[in-house]
Amino acid sequence: MARPTTPLLSRDRIVRAALDQLDRTGALALPRLAKDLGVSTSSLYHHVKGGREEVVEGVRGLLSAEGMVTERVPGEDWARFVDRWASRYRATYAAHPAVVPLLTAQTVTHPAALASYEALADVLHEAGFADDDLLHAVTALDDLVLGSALDAGAPGQVWADSPDPGSRLARAVRATRAQPGDRSERAFRLGLESLLVGLERLRTHP
Amino acid sequence: MARPTTPLLSRDRIVRAALDQLDRTGALALPRLAKDLGVSTSSLYHHVKGGREEVVEGVRGLLSAEGMVTERVPGEDWARFVDRWASRYRATYAAHPAVVPLLTAQTVTHPAALASYEALADVLHEAGFADDDLLHAVTALDDLVLGSALDAGAPGQVWADSPDPGSRLARAVRATRAQPGDRSERAFRLGLESLLVGLERLRTHP
Numbered sequence: 152m153a154r155p156t157t158p159l160l161s162r163d164r165i166v167r168a169a170l171d172q173l174d175r176t177g178a179l180a181l182p183r184l185a186k187d188l189g190v191s192t193s194s195l196y197h198h199v200k201g202g203r204e205e206v207v208e209g210v211r212g213l214l215s216a217e218g219m220v221t222e223r224v225p226g227e228d229w230a231r232f233v234d235r236w237a238s239r240y241r242a243t244y245a246a247h248p249a250v251v252p253l254l255t256a257q258t259v260t261h262p263a264a265l266a267s268y269e270a271l272a273d274v275l276h277e278a279g280f281a282d283d284d285l286l287h288a289v290t291a292l293d294d295l296v297l298g299s300a301l302d303a304g305a306p307g308q309v310w311a312d313s314p315d316p317g318s319r320l321a322r323a324v325r326a327t328r329a330q331p332g333d334r335s336e337r338a339f340r341l342g343l344e345s346l347l348v349g350l351e352r353l354r355t356h357p
Numbered sequence: 358m359a360r361p362t363t364p365l366l367s368r369d370r371i372v373r374a375a376l377d378q379l380d381r382t383g384a385l386a387l388p389r390l391a392k393d394l395g396v397s398t399s400s401l402y403h404h405v406k407g408g409r410e411e412v413v414e415g416v417r418g419l420l421s422a423e424g425m426v427t428e429r430v431p432g433e434d435w436a437r438f439v440d441r442w443a444s445r446y447r448a449t450y451a452a453h454p455a456v457v458p459l460l461t462a463q464t465v466t467h468p469a470a471l472a473s474y475e476a477l478a479d480v481l482h483e484a485g486f487a488d489d490d491l492l493h494a495v496t497a498l499d500d501l502v503l504g505s506a507l508d509a510g511a512p513g514q515v516w517a518d519s520p521d522p523g524s525r526l527a528r529a530v531r532a533t534r535a536q537p538g539d540r541s542e543r544a545f546r547l548g549l550e551s552l553l554v555g556l557e558r559l560r561t562h563p
Binding site for chain 2: 177178259268282286292293296298305322323324325330337338339342346
C-alpha cells in the first residue's frame with residue numbers, strides 16, 4: 152500500500168490522532184505521531200506550524216467543542232449552571248486523563264474553550280461575584296474538575312490496605328467500596344456541591 | 358573520570374535524581390535516569406526492583422515525609438487542621454507539578470503518605486463525618502489540591518486576551534493581575550475556604 156501523501160493529512164486528523172495517542176500511551180510525542188499517521192515529521196509541522204503546543208491546543212478545542220457548556224438554560228440559577236458547567240467539563244476530561252497535565256501547562260487560546268469560560272464568567276458576574284473574586288472562583292472550579300479528572304484515571308485501589316484494618320481510613324475505604332456508582336464521580340459530586348455552598352457566601356447581591 | 362560503580366548507587370539517590378529529572382524535563386524515563394546517574398539500566402533496577410512504579414512511589418514518599426502534615430496541634434479544630442493539611446500538601450506539589458499526574462496513576466503505598474491520610478481520616482471522623490462520606494471528602498480535598506498544584510505550573514497568562522476587552526472574563530483577568538501575591542495560591546485559598554464551609558454541613562455532630 153502506498154504511503155498516504157501530504158494532501159490526506161489535515162489539522163483535524165492530526166489532533167484526533169494526538170488524542171488517540173494520549174489515551175493509548177499517556178504521553179504525546181510528535182515524531183511518534185507522524186509515524187502513527189504514516190507521514191514525515193516535517194509534513195506534520197506543515198499542518199501545525201506551532202508544533203506540540205498547537206496540537207495540544209487543538210485537543211483542548213476538540214474536547215471543549217464536544218463537551219463544554221456555553222449555553223445557558225432559561226430560568227437556571229447560577230449554582231445550577233455552574234454545576235452543569237463543571238460536571239460536563241469533568242466528564243469530558245475524566246475520559247481522557249492524560250490530556251489534563253498538558254492543558255494546564257499552556258495558555259488557553261482555543262475559541263471553544265474561551266467561550267465556555269466567558270459564559271461561566273458572565274453567570275458568576277450576574278450572580279453577584281465581584282471581579283476581584285471571580286477569576287479565583289473559576290480557577291477553584293478548574294482545580295477541582297481537573298484534579299478529579301486525574302483521579303478518574305486512578306487505579307481501583309487508591310490507597311494500599313492499612314496494616315490496621317480497624318483504622319479510620321480502612322473503615323472509610325470499606326464503606327466506600329460498598330457504595331454503588333463510580334467512586335471518583337461520587338467524590339467529585341460531594342466536592343462540587345460543598346464548594347458551591349461555600350461560594351454562595353461570596354455573592355455581593357442575592 | 359571513572360564511571361561510578363554500583364555500590365555508590367542507592368534507592369534514595371535514584372529517587373532524588375528522578376525528582377530532579379521530573380522538575381527539569383516534566384517526564385520520567387528510567388533509561389535516561391540511569392544515564393543521568395552514570396549507571397546501567399540494569400544497575401538501576403537492582404536497587405528499585407519494582408521499576409518505574411517503585412521510583413514514583415519513592416518520590417511520593419520523599420515529598421510526603423518532607424511536606425505532608427501528620428501531627429495534630431493540640432486544641433486545633435477540624436477545619437483548621439484540614440486547612441493546614443491541604444495547604445502544606447499543595448505547597449509541596451506546587452513546587453513539583455510534573456509529579457502530580459504520576460501520583461494519581463498508581464496506588465498510594467508509601468507509609469509517609471498513608472500516615473498523612475490516616476491522620477486526616479481520624480480528624481474528619483472525630484469531627485462527625487460519617488464513614489460513607491469521609492473518603493469522598495478526602496478525595497475532594499485531594500482533587501482541589503492536585504488540580505491547584507498543576508495550576509501552579511501554568512504560564513503567567515492562563516487565558517489568551519479576549520477579542521472583547523470589555524468581556525467579563527477580560528475584566529476579571531485584569532482585576533486579578535492587579536492583586537498582590539500568587540494568583541494560583543489565592544485561588545486555592547478561596548477554593549479551600551469555600552470547600553470547608555460546604556463540608557461543615559456534612560458533620561453528623563458538632
